[in-house]
Amino acid sequence: MSRSDTRLRAAQAQLVGEAQKRGTGSKVMYRKLDVTDAAQVLETLAAAVQDLGPVDLLICNAGAAHLGYFHENDLETFRQQMELNFFGVLNVVHAVYGDMVRRNQGHICLVGSALSTFGLVGYSAYCPSKYAVKGLADCLRNELQGTHVKISFAQPPDTDTPGLAEENKHKPPETKEISESGSTVYKPEEVAAVLMGGILRGAYLLPTPDLGLQFNAIATKGLLPRSFPGVLVDMLFSCIAPLAHWFFVGMFDRVARRTAGRRFSKLWGIGLERQAQEGQG
Numbered sequence: 580m581s582r583s584d585t586r587l588r589a590a591q592a593q594l595v596g597e598a599q600k601r602g603t604g605s606k607v608m609y610r611k612l613d614v615t616d617a618a619q620v621l622e623t624l625a626a627a628v629q630d631l632g633p634v635d636l637l638i639c640n641a642g643a644a645h646l647g648y649f650h651e652n653d654l655e656t657f658r659q660q661m662e663l664n665f666f667g668v669l670n671v672v673h674a675v676y677g678d679m680v681r682r683n684q685g686h687i688c689l690v691g692s693a694l695s696t697f698g699l700v701g702y703s704a705y706c707p708s709k710y711a712v713k714g715l716a717d718c719l720r721n722e723l724q725g726t727h728v729k730i731s732f733a734q735p736p737d738t739d740t741p742g743l744a745e746e747n748k749h750k751p752p753e754t755k756e757i758s759e760s761g762s763t764v765y766k767p768e769e770v771a772a773v774l775m776g777g778i779l780r781g782a783y784l785l786p787t788p789d790l791g792l793q794f795n796a797i798a799t800k801g802l803l804p805r806s807f808p809g810v811l812v813d814m815l816f817s818c819i820a821p822l823a824h825w826f827f828v829g830m831f832d833r834v835a836r837r838t839a840g841r842r843f844s845k846l847w848g849i850g851l852e853r854q855a856q857e858g859q860g
């Protein structure tokens with residue numbers, strides 16, 4: 580994903596090289612578009628379909644994370660996050676969905692986040708937009724039953740991209756501490772390979788390379804399809820999950836509690852001494 584011509588051209592050259600090596604004769608093209616502009620999405624997709632034929636696989640990966648404390652974010656920030664991360668996905672899915680169903684084939688992959696099922700300090704503008712993407716994917720999964728159009732939902736971990744570098748510039752220290760103690764940063768190739776493996780298998784909930792987050796994805800699966808042998812594994816996980824959740828939520832809350840005095844000092848109007856006491860409480 581990029582909007583920079585240089586990066587897109589480099590990716591195109593790499594893919595053309597791969598295609599030549601494998602002798603697939605694949606055409607590789609790119610188009611830049613603003614996914615929040617529904618008219619532009621329709622126009623760009625129509626042109627791409629004319630050049631390359633109908634969409635077989637749509638991966639909705641455009642998005643960004645705005646980090647910050649809830650009380651310091653203005654309302655516009657929350658709206659912009661929904662506009663990009665949720666409506667940006669919706670615009671593209673809406674543009675290809677009808678044609679896929681008409682042709683009765685195709686695969687849609689919506690990219691949510693590890694934060695599509697739980698929230699953390701600092702992510703109050705981002706996380707709801709990724710919950711919304713999961714809600715959309717879950718509904719479409721059920722609605723597409725009886726067709727050959729497949730859908731997958733991805734919950735990637737922190738991935739080493741320019742987007743993460745930008746996110747890190749504004750990441751509150753608590754968010755940083757929690758992320759670093761609970762998970763790690765993965766290479767884009769590693770995340771993409773695991774996701775593509777799941778897409779090719781036709782899985783709905785795509786795997787993530789992070790074992791803890793994968794465990795959490797299984798433990799919080801809820802009303803989603805399961806294979807019969809899978810049910811037994813899920814039952815086993817569900818027995819252990821509350822213990823792991825107790826441990827992690829305990830850590831998330833301890834980290835947040837420790838800095839409440841500092842974060843809310845302006846709102847509470849308290850002095851440093853009191854803040855320190857609050858922090859220990």
Ligand SMILES: CCCCCCCCCCCCCCC[C@@H](O)[C@@H](N)CO
Pocket residue numbers: 643644691692693694735736737738742743746757758760761762791792794795823824827
């Ligand atoms: C059994 C429970 C294990 C849970 C471990 C949770 C650890 C917390 C890890 C935080 C992960 C944050 C992931 C955010 C991913 C991206 O969506 C975000 N960086 C936006 O780019």
